[in-house]
Amino acid sequence: MNFSELIASSFEALKLNKVRTALAGLGIVIGIGAVIALVSLGQATQQSVQNSIEGLGANLITIIPGSQATAGGVQGGFGTSETLTLDDANAIASANFPSISQVSPELSRRAQVTAGKNNTNTSIIGVTPTYPAVHNVTMDSGTFITASDVASNREVAVLGPTVVSDLFGTGVDPTGQSIRINKIPFTVIGVTVSKGGTGFGNQDDTVFIPITTAQKTVFGVNYISDISLSASSSNDMTQAENDAGYLLLRLHKISNPQSADFSMVSQSDILSTASSVTGTFTALLAGIAAISLLVGGIGIMNIMLVTVIERTREIGLRKALGAKDNTVIQQFLIESIILTIGGGVVGMILGIILSYIISTAISLPFTISLTSIALAIGVSGGIGILFGWYPAKKAADLSPIEALRYE
């Protein structure tokens, strides 16, 4: 019996009991559908997290005060130390490292901001003119903080769109208006474009002021909370960390890098941490879906075993008429493979539709990888072989005499 005839006869056997065939395949449909939908949702989440981290700024390295692990094993909270100063940032900038394209010293605190009767508690960031280049900030209207604003300690402010709507209502251009930060009056000189609030705090809920004003006038401190660096390219990230790091060690007169009073976090560190988190999340989802696939496979085995018992006489007859053991095994294996691959294809279509609906509903990017499709077909075929083998072997091992006598 050649292969195409085997397939044709398997289709006929499956057609004889359509309801049972459909129910047996349903387990695989649900299993494969769940795997495809959940994996693609996981990947979409991964993509979305990655996009928002990259939105923080290209090739970003952040230097924060405080060591990662102090000698006594006690670690200060993020940004609580006061070891970084504006001079540190200026030293890095004036060193003109080829690996570093921009240096942005920042002092961020939360403060009460009022405009007329409205007030809001928001994040105040003292910045220099390099901030927009490092953090991908663009202006919606007006201008950003200039070098002369910083040099002259001016009380000018650039608002994020969320602050604008909190203080002035939507659709209002507040440029030229006056606001008060910690009761000190500031003039609004511009509004930034919305970046969308995702992941690491809402970047739109921010007021930018000159860093010198922030230090001297508003908060009365002489340190800064972090220095953001833009590496010249993604290949220069490590070099940039080394250049800035060793310079700061020299400035702070620390010989052992282990006892540095600052730490560095690169965007790629954050990215790899985030993607390992979302990767685990995706694997977890896939694992749950795989269990339903396993249950579907056992369902197929169950149905095939029932089929073998029900067709005992037929198997005996086939063997009496000259079917070899291998022919019988092939026949039953092909039936279960058709069942699982058929279920796999239907499940795949269902999974794609499902993940499209869900990702549209919660506005995630819709991604379907070719790998997951290939995997779905491969896995469902594999399940057909795995769970079809035992029933097929059982059919082939039937003695033709016993099988013919079976009532």
Place this chain on the structure above:
Amino acid sequence: MDQISVSNVSKIYKTGDVDTTALDNVSFSVKKGEFVAIMGPSGSGKSTLMHILGALDTPTSGTYILDGEQVGKLSKDKLAEIRNRKIGFVFQAFNLLPRTTALKNVELPMTYAGVDKDERIKRAEELLKEVGLGDRMDHTSNQLSGGQMQRVAIARALSMNPAIILADEPTGNISSAQSDEIMHIFQNLQKQGHTIVMITHEPSVARWAERVIHIKDGKIEKEEGNGKGRKK
């Protein structure tokens, strides 16, 4: 020339420590073109003998030569091949594939032998016409009467042009009127030169054969000729 040669065949079943002798040193032969009936009450060992003749089982001792080939201790696959090429089975319960057309049923042994599809269909159509079912080739087995199903089974048994046709109580599930028709077909097949071995416990059916071998308690009790078999 002997088509079937059985010499000193014994079959012993072991269940635990107890040996049950189903066949005890049986010897006989069947010539090409003969129509032989094997008769005996239930438990006489005739089913065991049929299984050995049909290459469904192998003897514990003794030799069985079918069409010049020794059917002794062969592998399962080799036995399957012998059943396919040399033996045409006709069963009491017909054993057609359920919900499958008569034509497909007759084709089945030929598909296992790897016969080309066009040739298979041509041969199956010829055989179905020969047993008088030319107008029912596309009927499925559940749309046929008992006699018609057995005729499909006979056509199927003939499809590989086997050395012997082995019929096990071929009329056991058929009304007596139709059973005569079936026996006529066997008689015609013999006239065309086919060798037929029929197992039965009914004397009225055994009368159609040329020679009757009586078997009892695993041994051949007696052999008797029926002259030229029952006339039409």
